[in-house]
Amino acid sequence: MPLICFASPKGGVGKTTLAANVADAMRRQGRRVLVMDFDPQNTLRLHFGVPLSDIAGFMTELPKRPDWREMVRQTASGVMLLPHGSIDIRGALGLAHALERDPELLAAPLRAILTDPSLLVIADTPPGASHALSILAPMASMVCAVLLADATSAALVPDIDSGRFLGAGTMAALFAGRLRVVLNGVDPNTRLSRAAAETVARHLGPRLLGAICREEIVAEALAAQRLVLDLAPNSQAAEDLREIARGIEAALPPVPEPFSPGWGAR
Template sequence: MTDQTLDQADGTASLDSELGPTGRPHREFPEPAALRSHGPARIIALCNQKGGVGKTTTSINLGAALAEYGRRVLAIDFDPQGALSAGLGVQSHDVTTIYDLLLSRQLDPIDAIQKSSVEGLDVIPANIDLSAAEVHLVNEVAREQILAGVLKRVAPLYDVILIDCQPSLGLLTVNALTAAHGVVIPLECEYFALRGVALLIETIDKVRDRLNPAIQLDGILATMYDARTLHSREVLERVIGAFGDDVLETVITRTVKFPDATVAAVPITEFAPEHQASKAYRQLARELVFRGAVA
């Protein structure tokens, strides 16, 4: 493909002849315009029933990148392991958590919101208590819609709400999908991670048919990519062959900086702002705005 430049001032992206990891021409997405007003939030669930694929890392760093671009972001820790809460350095014990909000409609969700070290990025934390939520909710009326009711009360305050789901397709994940407008699927560039994507998309389709007709697939995000290995390249190639334009152009590469940032309890965009991984998450934020998944 010959070099081509599109005017970024009108919201289009610039293309060049260099191919990115996805095999498509590398594209620089424009910096989002400032928002004149805030809310109501678009809710995005970060979901994959396989663990260790980068859901929490993406929730933290995408949230931080969007906040850098002036978006008001609320991150919901919806995993009993509480990794998102720990990764952003917020208190998750002896405070109001998402578990408390699910069980009591008398509680005000605003009282559970904590500020992170990143301006514009807030958190509702979780801890191991959340593992008991499915047992408590199983006999509730409209049990799949409890989270949606909670988030409806805080959505006017934010531009985007990110739900960091647990690695499961149980009732909590169905709650997240019922509450969400869109889904981002972080997918590790590894064969066993690839096998479960079709099942997850089938679950999203069922939720769309039965509970939430408005839900959309915002994109599949390739994570932990290592261009040096044939396996990573082949898996990414197969994902693009199967899902086409549903695969986001941004690719998150594997780096030791992610665990270092986790230990420091800050996003990588704050821990190592000039690192390639930080630039990748800013590119992801710009791509999602460009695609219309975020205001």
């Protein structure tokens, strides 16, 4: 039932990396998890070992109103995956146009998925504003904004703090309550990274879910098409990911019993 969106006003900050690896961490903590890729870059699948040559996905089929259940991949991690699908620029513009005309193309099947009370859905979104994010945010239990521990990200904190990043006026105030922040790429050995992390932490207080260190193994895991907890379970990054997953878990309603089948087996 709960939907968690990874989003950010800024690109390249680690949204996809976190969506994939937090999904894996939450699966290991006992959740039944579906990850969905709403970004036309279609890279979420790579974290789960789906070959580059496999370009099928649910978003590219959206205008044909497919049954998403038939498109779900069972991955070796146990996390279920709906890849975006590969799309060229004309296709991406056409899809954006279709969503603008008829948001229900996406909203209706998503609402159907979210009726499954034992399923945790984690969404990866494109950088900045997108039709997908505007449809997902009102349905989300939590929007997890990812920032880097640098000056540009620190400058974006007021936008995140006020909810302006997701809307204006009353909508911004509504969303602000669901926004949490993860700082990615923190390097305790550099002055700027430390200072940016401390500034963001002071400003956000408990809305800061936690931080992930900058560690080469995180990028190497993607290159190897593996998840961090699988490739390097004893790394600092793995410990940070587990901590973020525990923080998200603590903010969610407990897993309902009895276990409800429907969205694929464990």
